[in-house]
Amino acid sequence: MDFARSADPAVQRQLDRLAALFLPQGRFGLETIHVLMDRLGNPHRQLPPVFHVAGTNGKGSTCAFLRAMLEAQGLSVHMATSPHLVRYNERIRIAGKLIGDALLADLLAEVLDQSDDLAPSFFEVTIAATFLAFSRTPADACVVEVGLGGRFDATNVIEHPAACGIAALGIDHERFLLAPEDGAPEIPLARIAFEKAGIAKADCPLVTFNYPHEAQEEIKRAAEKTGAVLAMRGRDWDVSAIAGLEYRDKLGDLTLPLPTLPGQHQMQNAALAVAMLRHQDAVEVSSEAMAEGIRTAAWPARLQRLSPGPLAGEREVWLDGGHNPSAGEALQQHFAGQRLHLIVGMLANKDPAAIIEPLARETASLTAVPVPQHDCHSRAAFGLRAVHAADVPAAVVALPDDDLPVLIAGSLYLAGEVLRLNRELPD
CATH class of the missing domain: 3.40.1190.10 (Mur-like, catalytic domain)
Known part of the structure; x- marks a missing residue:
C-alpha cells in the first residue's frame, strides 16, 4: 500500500x-x-x-x-x-x-x-x-x-x-x-x-x-x-x-x-x-x-507521452501504469509493429507475462527495474532477455542512442515515481 x-x-x-x-x-x-x-x-x-x-x-x-x-x-x-x-x-x-x-x-x-x-x-x-x-x-x-x-x-x-x-x-x-x-x-x-x-x-x-x-x-x-x-x-x-x-x-x-x-x-x-x-x-x-x-479529458500515466524533462530528456518516452492482460493488449494495439525499448517494473503479486508477452514482437530491449518501496519481481521473472537496472533513470541512461521510443510500464506505483522524477505532477 x-x-x-x-x-x-x-x-x-x-x-x-x-x-x-x-x-x-x-x-x-x-x-x-x-x-x-x-x-x-x-x-x-x-x-x-x-x-x-x-x-x-x-x-x-x-x-x-x-x-x-x-x-x-x-x-x-x-x-x-x-x-x-x-x-x-x-x-x-x-x-x-x-x-x-x-x-x-x-x-x-x-x-x-x-x-x-x-x-x-x-x-x-x-x-x-x-x-x-x-x-x-x-x-x-x-x-x-x-x-x-x-x-x-x-x-x-x-x-x-x-x-x-x-x-x-x-x-x-x-x-x-x-x-x-x-x-x-x-x-x-x-x-x-x-x-x-x-x-x-x-x-x-x-x-x-x-x-x-x-x-x-x-x-x-x-x-x-x-x-x-x-x-x-x-x-x-x-x-x-x-x-x-x-x-x-x-x-x-x-x-x-x-x-x-x-x-x-x-x-x-x-x-x-x-x-x-x-x-x-x-x-x-x-x-x-x-x-x-x-x-x-486528461488522465495521467495511461499511455501518457512524457514532456521533455529531467528523466525523459528530449527522447520519446511513454508511460503506462497497466499491469494486467487487458492492459497489455491495449499497449500492443497502440504500438503494433513499432519497435520500442520496454522498461518494466511490477509488483510481486502481478504476472509479468501480462505486459511482456503481448509486446514481445515490438520489444527491442527489455529492462527490469524495481518498484520503489514495494515488493516486486526481480529481473529473472521477466525472462532471459531482460537486463536489470537499479532504477528508471539508470535504465533510461543505459539505452542505446537510437530513435526508438521508450515505454515504461507495469505498475501505477512505478508510474507515480516516473512522474515525480520528470517533474510532471498531476494537477
Whole structure:
C-alpha cells in the first residue's frame, strides 16, 4: 500500500496515522463504512448527483471523460479516484481542484478520530474523508471511481446514483475478487462481472459494454435483482469509430470527435461516458459539451507521452501504469509493429507475462527495474532477455542512442515515481 509522503507536516501526521491502520485483507461487507458514515452524519446522503464507475480497465479514464464533459457544460464537479500517483491529494478533487493540504489534514484527522475503535481500512478512511469533503462544498455533480471490485467497495455506500457504469472487464486482483464464496459464480470472468455489478441500484441506469456470455448474464441478473435500468452496448446503445465517434441510442445519433487521449480503447471509454450521460436525467449535458470533454479529458500515466524533462530528456518516452492482460493488449494495439525499448517494473503479486508477452514482437530491449518501496519481481521473472537496472533513470541512461521510443510500464506505483522524477505532477 502506498500511503505517500507530504511536504506539509500536518498532512504527514495524518498519513502516518493512515499507515499505522490495521489493513483487513479481503474484508467482506460494508458494515464498517456504514457505521463510520453514520458517525460522520452520513455525508454520502448529502451529495449532488453521483456518477459511479466500476470496471477492471478503463474506469478511471471513463471518470476523466465524465468530469471533462460535465465541466464543459459549465458544471462544478467533485471527483474521487484511486490510487494516487504522486500525492495523496490526487484522490480527492473538490469542485474541480485538488484538495488543499490544510483541508485534507483536518478531514483525515476528523475521520480517524471518529473511527479509532472500528479498525477501518486505508480505503474506508479515504472514502469517508472524500464524501465528507464533497458534502461540505456545493457542486453540481460527483464522479466516483470504484476502488476494488464494486460489491464490497467502500464507495458502494452511495445509495441513489444518477448513473452507474461498468467499463471493460478482465482478470485482476484475483486474491480478493476470486476468493471462494457460497453463491458466487465459479467461472472467473463471471465472478468479476458479479463483483462489478454489485454497484447496481434500484431505478438507476446501469450502463455497460457487451461482454462474453457468462459475464453478460451475471450483469443482467444483477440488474433484474436490484431493479436497475440496464443499458447495454449493442442492445441499448452502440458506437463505431471512423473519422470520429458515431454514437447511437434511442435518443438519436451523435457524431463526436475522437479522443485526444492515446489508445484505441479510449474511444470505448469516451463512448461509455457519453452513454452514462445520455441514460440519466439528473443533469443535462449537451452534445457540444460531450464533444469538448472528449477533446480535453486528461488522465495521467495511461499511455501518457512524457514532456521533455529531467528523466525523459528530449527522447520519446511513454508511460503506462497497466499491469494486467487487458492492459497489455491495449499497449500492443497502440504500438503494433513499432519497435520500442520496454522498461518494466511490477509488483510481486502481478504476472509479468501480462505486459511482456503481448509486446514481445515490438520489444527491442527489455529492462527490469524495481518498484520503489514495494515488493516486486526481480529481473529473472521477466525472462532471459531482460537486463536489470537499479532504477528508471539508470535504465533510461543505459539505452542505446537510437530513435526508438521508450515505454515504461507495469505498475501505477512505478508510474507515480516516473512522474515525480520528470517533474510532471498531476494537477
